[in-house]
Amino acid sequence: MGIEDFGGGTDPHSDVLVVTTNDVPGYRVQQVIGEVFGLTVRSRHLGSQIGAGLKSMIGGELKGLTKTLVETRNQAMERLIEQARARGGNAVLMMRFDVTEAADVGTEVCAYGTAVVIAQEQ
Template sequence: MGIEDFGSGQTQSDVLVVTTNDIPGYRVDRVLGEVFGLTVRSRNIGSQIGAGLKSMIGGELKGLTKTLVQTRNQAMERLVEQARARGANAVLAFRFDVTEAADVGTEVCAYGTAVVISPQQ
């Protein structure tokens, strides 16, 4: 597995997503409000058994890591879709929230503030 299997983040998009509250060189023209992308993934019994065995001897649980990266990327894609649908070209204060969902899976929520930005003159 290469680094791309474990990396995350934004691919080329018309909506810029940042974790900061502002973007150097840009001004916020309009705040459109909170946007989020949500996904819930159930646990795979095979990977759970493998993870249980691996946890006894130690080391990274690569299958679970890859699944979490894919899940976060899906949540982020949904956030970008929602921001775009509201007319935003950026999302500020981007964050992830990860919780257990009723003991059957993992809920991943990507959230932030949708804004319209323009370059400062």
């Protein structure tokens, strides 16, 4: 597995900019739309569960579970962007992730932030 299997984030050519900061240098906020989020819950694959159990005995990274978490975070981001776009936003400020166990059957990942309309400063 290469480094690209463990990355994430938005498409650099997306029409919705997502940042973890309170503002975007060179842009001003024209309108605050409000909180948006993308949520997904994923169960663990049986094969990765067995592999994780064996790997935990000898130590090391659980690559199958890592890849599943990356895919889950990316899906939550896609849903966040879809919601911001649907509400008329072109950016999400202060984006964060929240990750929790979902009733011992999977992992819940929520990407959330503030949808806004930004414009480049003149």
